[in-house]
Amino acid sequence: MNKIIFLDVDGTIVDYENHIPDSARQAIRKARENGHLVYVCTGRSKAEMPDEIWNIGFDGMIGGNGSYVEHKDQVLKHQVIPYETAKRAVDWLESRGLEYYLESNNGLFASRNFLEVARPTLRTYALGKGASEDQVLHMEVEDAFPGLIHGGNLYRDDLNKISFILHSYQNHLDSKEAFPELKAGTWGGRGEEALFGDLGVKDINKGHAVDVILHHLHADRANTIAVGDAKVDIPMLQSCQIGVAMGNGGPEILAVADLITDDVGQDGLYKAFEKLNLL
Known part of the structure; x- marks a missing residue:
């Protein structure tokens, strides 16, 4: 069969x-x-x-x-995140100095300083998944996110998901409270050890x-x-x-x-x- x-x-x-x-x-x-x-x-x-x-x-x-x-x-x-909600999320992240990238079928759109801030975060993520120090030594953000777009329009109506680098686990808790209409999650580590927060379509x-x-x-x-x-x-x-x-x-x-x-x-x-x- x-x-x-x-x-x-x-x-x-x-x-x-x-x-x-x-x-x-x-x-x-x-x-x-x-x-x-x-x-x-x-x-x-x-x-x-x-x-x-x-x-x-x-x-x-x-x-x-x-x-x-x-x-x-x-x-x-x-199902995509409604435009007004996506716009509000971008403004919220910017106001808190949280670097992020927007995920759509048309591209990945990075915030202004995402490339620089994400480099050590992604290396930590790879180490936590079993990669060796030598393997991550020269790892760049583009290795994890090929085709990442910088300087693109960040107010969008085609977003499947938004991921952002956590300064602390409290950023995730705050995002959950700020956007009850979205599904707030974390990845890159268990519980308070998470490296990223994300916001996506709810109930999927x-x-x-x-x-x-x-x-x-x-x-x-x-x-x-x-x-x-x-x-x-x-x-x-x-x-x-x-x-x-x-x-x-x-x-x-x-x-x-x-x-x-x-x-x-x-x-x-x-x-x-x-x-x-x-x-």
């Missing part, structure tokens, strides 16, 4: 330096050759999907942690987006598999028949997974596909 497979990107298909293991490419391509459908299911917006990833070959995309759903170039769903997650694709395909949930590494991936795993956690995953997702594979850099995706008889 052919399967429908949903894959997180960062920490699942690519490592935390944005490199794709050859084994991951092979696994995805072979699974599709065998008739399985494979979708990326990511917090990234479409503009954050460089050709190096997209050209592996996929049947569609869930982006913005569920705000965007695409099947074979057909947009099934796209990766699991809801999986349901959109299954409804469109008239497909049976019994044939679904999800693979991820982070807390934000848990709804995706819980929406699928089989949930796989990468070995580099956090404790929350490891606790709910049906199967735990190896780290992303140790052919974890390929080994999971092999064990599940997808190859």
Whole structure:
């Protein structure tokens, strides 16, 4: 029976330096050759999907942690942050001196000083995910965010999500209070150790987006598999028949997974596909 497979990107298909293991490419391509459908299911917006990833070959995309759903170039769903709310969020971040980037399918738009401020933050993030000191020594922001746009229009009506560098965990708590109409979250660390805050469309997650694709395909949930590494991936795993956690995953997702594979850099995706008889 052919399967429908949903894959997180960062920490699942690519490592935390944005490199794709050859084994991951092979696994995805072979699974599709065998008739399985494979979708990326990511917090990234479409503009954050460089050709190096997209050209592996996929049947569609869930982006913005569920705000965007695409099947074979057909947009099934796209919810964005309303313009007035997005404008108010930008003004709020600017007034507090918080550097940020705006995530849309049309590009990633950085605040004035994001490049400089984000460099040490992203290196800390990579170290926390298992990268070595040598690996992050020359890591630049563009390595994590290829195509980042500087000097672009920051008042936008096409935003899936807004991410910002936390000065402290209180910034996240304040954003949650300031924007109750949005979903406020954090990433890059557990709880008060988080490095980033984010604001996105409320009442969506990766699991809801999986349901959109299954409804469109008239497909049976019994044939679904999800693979991820982070807390934000848990709804995706819980929406699928089989949930796989990468070995580099956090404790929350490891606790709910049906199967735990190896780290992303140790052919974890390929080994999971092999064990599940997808190859």
